[in-house]
Amino acid sequence: MEYSMHQQQALQLKLAITPSLRQSLDILSYTVSDLITHIQQQAEANPLMDVSTARLESYCVEMAKMHNDTNSTQSDLYEKATTLQTMERFLLEQVAGVKTCTATEREVLIFFIRNLNDSGYLMCDIEDAAVQFALTLEEVLDVLKILQSFEPAGIAARSLAECLALQLREEKQVPAYTEEIILQHLDELASRKFTELATIFSCSETEIEQVLQFIQTLNPRPVFEVQTEQPQYIFPDIVLEIVDGVGVLQVNDNFLPEISISSAYDELMKENEEVAQFMKGKISEILLLKKGIEQRHLTLYKVTQEIMSAQPHFLREGKKGLQPLRLKEIAEKTGFHESTISRTINKKYIQTPHGMFLLKQFFIRGLLNEQGINQDIQFIQLQIKKTIDEEDKVNPYSDQRIVQLLADEGIFIARRTVAKYREHLCIPPSSKRRISDMKG
Numbered sequence: 001m002e003y004s005m006h007q008q009q010a011l012q013l014k015l016a017i018t019p020s021l022r023q024s025l026d027i028l029s030y031t032v033s034d035l036i037t038h039i040q041q042q043a044e045a046n047p048l049m050d051v052s053t054a055r056l057e058s059y060c061v062e063m064a065k066m067h068n069d070t071n072s073t074q075s076d077l078y079e080k081a082t083t084l085q086t087m088e089r090f091l092l093e094q095v096a097g098v099k100t101c102t103a104t105e106r107e108v109l110i111f112f113i114r115n116l117n118d119s120g121y122l123m124c125d126i127e128d129a130a131v132q133f134a135l136t137l138e139e140v141l142d143v144l145k146i147l148q149s150f151e152p153a154g155i156a157a158r159s160l161a162e163c164l165a166l167q168l169r170e171e172k173q174v175p176a177y178t179e180e181i182i183l184q185h186l187d188e189l190a191s192r193k194f195t196e197l198a199t200i201f202s203c204s205e206t207e208i209e210q211v212l213q214f215i216q217t218l219n220p221r222p223v224f225e226v227q228t229e230q231p232q233y234i235f236p237d238i239v240l241e242i243v244d245g246v247g248v249l250q251v252n253d254n255f256l257p258e259i260s261i262s263s264a265y266d267e268l269m270k271e272n273e274e275v276a277q278f279m280k281g282k283i284s285e286i287l288l289l290k291k292g293i294e295q296r297h298l299t300l301y302k303v304t305q306e307i308m309s310a311q312p313h314f315l316r317e318g319k320k321g322l323q324p325l326r327l328k329e330i331a332e333k334t335g336f337h338e339s340t341i342s343r344t345i346n347k348k349y350i351q352t353p354h355g356m357f358l359l360k361q362f363f364i365r366g367l368l369n370e371q372g373i374n375q376d377i378q379f380i381q382l383q384i385k386k387t388i389d390e391e392d393k394v395n396p397y398s399d400q401r402i403v404q405l406l407a408d409e410g411i412f413i414a415r416r417t418v419a420k421y422r423e424h425l426c427i428p429p430s431s432k433r434r435i436s437d438m439k440g
Contacts, residue, residue, distance in 0.1 A: 027292035028299055029343040032235040032253065035293070039257050042289055048262045048282045049289075055255040087120065087223050088113055088347065094150045101146070108133050108143045112156060114346070114360070120223030121163065122156045125420075154222035159423050161186050167218045175210045177201045182215065187428045189215070236351035238304050238359070247308055247315050251297050252351070259290055299336070303344045306333045307362050314362070318354035324377075325363050380411055381421045388427055396430040 030038060043049045091113045095106060108129060115124035122144070130140045147156045153170050157163035164182045168174055181189055181197065188197055189212055194205040201208075239250045261283060307330060308314070313321030331338045345359035387405055391397045397405065399418045406413060422429070 023288060024292045024295055025343065027289075027296050028340070029346055030296070031347050031349075032237050032256070035253075035296070036235075036257060039259065039289070042285070043257075043259075046282050046285055048279060049286050050260045050262050051257040052260075053257050055258065087116070091147075091150055091155070098146060101143075104133055104135070105143050105146070108135070108140060109147055112144065112147050114342070116156060116223070118223065119221040120152070120155045120157070122158050126158075152219070152222040154219060157222075160220055160426055163220060163222065164215060164218050167222075175214050176207065177203065178211050178214060181208075181211055187432055235349070236356060237300060237348040238350040240308065240350055240352040242315065242353055249301060249304055249308065251301050253293070253297060256293070259286065259293075261286055299340070299344055300348070302334055303330060303336070303341060304350065304359065306330050307345075307359065309333075311362055314352075314354070319357070319361075322362060327363060377421075380406075380413065381425060383409065383411060384418060384421050385425055385427065388422070388433070391433075393433065393435040396433040398430045 027035065027038070039051060043051045092110070095101075095109050095113070098106075098109075101109065111129060111133075112122060112124065115122060117123050126140055126144065127137060129135075130137050133140070135143075144156060148166055150156075153167040154163040155166075157166055161182050164186075165179055168179055168182075180201070185197055185200070189208070192212075194208045197208045198205045236252050239252050241248050241250070307325070310325050310329060310333075311322055313323065315321075327338045327341045330336075330341050334341070336344075345363075348359045350357050350359055383406060384402060387397065387402055399415045399422065402418050402422075403413065403415050406418070419429075427433075
């Protein structure tokens with residue numbers, strides 16, 4: 001067999017992320033506090049960049065008055081606003097330390113982190129994630145295991161039982177039967193059915209009581225372990241005001257440090273050609289920074305405008321008026337990619353007449369009813385709970401029966417979805433809800 005070597009040309013399309021595009025994407029993802037820090041860091045590294053913080057200082061004085069924090073200086077308030085460690089950042093730092101993940105797996109990890117609720121529980125659907133990232137269910141579950149190995153223990157659990165079970169890995173002395181009881185008999189333990197459990201595990205009631213005492217030392221809301229009691233002063237990224245019944249948006253970046261080119265530029269350019277080339281590079285960096293900030297302003301305004309247009313009831317009713325909304329809908333209206341929408345809303349706050357909200361709070365997952373109308377998942381969960389609360393406790397409804405009853409109300413979901421939401425509500429299956437009929 002003969003071998004030969006030769007050159008061959010081939011056309012190939014590749015997406016190249018230039019340094020300027022990378023900077024624009026980074027700036028888009030920054031909160032106001034992050035952007036202030038970034039500008040100051042750039043000024044320290046660029047001898048031709050002058051920044052003025054007069055507007056920032058004035059804003060912080062107003063914040064102090066607003067919060068009656070007359071003892072805090074501008075420096076104190078700025079530090080509180082920029083250095084407070086959030087759960088999301090804490091977890092993202094751990095993602096950076098995982099060296100064996102593929103690029104897609106890292107994207108899934110970040111997606112999961114951004115879908116944790118205030119208690120640290122995972123709120124997204126695993127099957128939806130598998131479809132979104134073109135992975136198998138097993139592959140997505142493997143990524144979830146990576147996240148669940150992070151600190152604090154119990155993070156990204158999908159139920160209370162899973163949260164408690166995840167914390168056992170860090171405990172050295174775990175009473176016998178603890179994991180089995182958590183995963184299979186947590187409701188019986190909560191009801192203090194010690195005799196029944198002792199019979200199941202062929203042990204003494206004292207041992208079961210020890211399991212209960214141990215479980216009470218675990219944390220049902222792991223997110224609290226890394227939160228701080230330090231007050232947080234938030235720079236809202238967007239301000240929404242109601243003028244004559246109409247919502248008016250303003251990107252809240254008027255107090256950003258003012259960027260200008262140093263007057264020393266002309267003199268330095270006269271030094272020699274090498275210095276001139278260096279100065280031109282620094283000027284280019286300043287212009288790119290200003291362009292990135294301007295692009296952030298325009299994108300944030302456009303995305304927020306479409307979010308508010310998609311949530312018309314919010315202006316009148318506040319949070320209770322929110323309707324199901326997905327990133328895909330805003331992406332289609334703005335023409336931006338979903339990843340751009342995600343960067344834009346990440347950790348961004350909007351100040352409204354109804355209070356301060358994270359932009360991502362306006363995105364609520366929902367399901368379509370028979371009329372094609374989105375229904376809030378939280379509403380569906382409440383309907384499940386209401387149905388179970390009203391059931392005959394001697395003959396409780398099975399999950400399939402609940403499916404049928406919800407269908408009568410115009411809510412069409414699968415049995416496994418009912419089971420998932422029921423578990424999320426910490427409601428046991430019908431076999432464990434049944435109360436013996438004592439009549440006789």
